[in-house]
Amino acid sequence: xxxxxxxxxxxxxxxxxxxxxxxxxxxxxxxxxxxxxxxxxxxxxxxxxxxxxxxxxxxxxxxxxxxxxxxxxxxxxxxxxxxxxxxxxxxxxxxxxxxxxxxxxxxxxxxxxxxxxxxxxxxxxxxxxxxxxxxxxxxxxxxxxxxxxxxxxxxxxxxxxxxxxxxxxxxxxxxxxxxxxxxxxxxxxxxxxxxxxxxxxxxxxxxxxxxxxxxx
Numbered sequence: 001x002x003x004x005x006x007x008x009x010x011x012x013x014x015x016x017x018x019x020x021x022x023x024x025x026x027x028x029x030x031x032x033x034x035x036x037x038x039x040x041x042x043x044x045x046x047x048x049x050x051x052x053x054x055x056x057x058x059x060x061x062x063x064x065x066x067x068x069x070x071x072x073x074x075x076x077x078x079x080x081x082x083x084x085x086x087x088x089x090x091x092x093x094x095x096x097x098x099x100x101x102x103x104x105x106x107x108x109x110x111x112x113x114x115x116x117x118x119x120x121x122x123x124x125x126x127x128x129x130x131x132x133x134x135x136x137x138x139x140x141x142x143x144x145x146x147x148x149x150x151x152x153x154x155x156x157x158x159x160x161x162x163x164x165x166x167x168x169x170x171x172x173x174x175x176x177x178x179x180x181x182x183x184x185x186x187x188x189x190x191x192x193x194x195x196x197x198x199x200x201x202x203x204x205x206x207x208x209x210x211x212x213x214x215x216x
Contacts, residue, residue, distance in 0.1 A: 004038055008080040014050060017082045019092065021099075022071045023196045024117045028092035029100040031060075033082065038073075045070050047086055066090030116182075116192060123186050139183050147187055150180045 009015050014032040021028055031049040033041070037057055040048040044059075047068035051058040061067030068086035075082055093100040126136035139147050154177035161169040185191070 002075060002079075004035065006079060007035075007038075007075060007082075008078065009035065010080075014052070015080060015082055017047075017049065017084050019047065019068065019084045019086055022085045022087045023193055024115065026099050026115075026117070027101055028068075028086070028088065028098070031058075038082075041070055041073070041084070047084060060092075061089060064090065064094075066092070068092070119179075120182060120186065120192065123182055127186060136183060139180075140187065144184075144187055147180065147184050151177070151184055154180050 007015055013034045015034075015038075017031050017033045019028040019031060020026070031047075032052060033048070034050045037048040037050050040057070040059070047060045047070055049058045049060065050056075067089045068084075069089070071085040071087060073082055073084050091098050093102070123136055126134050127140045130137045130141070139150065154173060157173040158170065158177050161173045185195075
């Protein structure tokens with residue numbers, strides 16, 4: 001870990017902080033920190049910035065309740081910018097948007113950004129606003145039994161492809177299984193954050209178990 005004294009604050013004593021969602025990896029906002037707000041952030045484990053417009057410390061969420069629980073802080077190679085990875089309690093933007101970055105400027109028509117969060121929103125849309133001819137809507141209309149049957153079928157396909165040591169086919173079947181699992185998650189009201197928290201808790205448990213084995 002570096003000493004914050006080695007960070008290069010600008011002439012106003014500030015350093016830009018790019019805030020990133022720990023789960024979705026989406027950039028939430030660009031804010032600024034001074035040495036005091038950085039120390040508060042590390043002490044409270046909550047994102048604290050310096051408001052240039054108000055000229056005062058700003059603990060994110062203090063008035064809105066949308067606190068940002070800090071996972072890590074990393075400096076760039078020049079030591080003059082930070083990325084702050086957080087688990088947010090709510091929207092980052094004062095407009096109510098999840099991220100402050102939501103105004104499209106340009107899009108390469110030959111490239112399409114993909115994320116699990118984006119896929120989940122699309123699947124959710126097929127449930128709330130049914131689309132004729134949509135396979136996803138069809139699954140939701142058939143209900144939980146049909147969805148579970150498809151998850152079971154895709155599990156079997158993954159096993160068959162894996163047993164055959166067919167990498168390409170296994171990737172294909174895992175993608176199918178992932179999609180149907182996401183449909184099941186939405187049907188049951190399970191979020192990626194729920195899975196993230198469960199996996200994170202298991203990682204801690206696994207780490208403790210390994211430590212115990214090493215001491216025996």
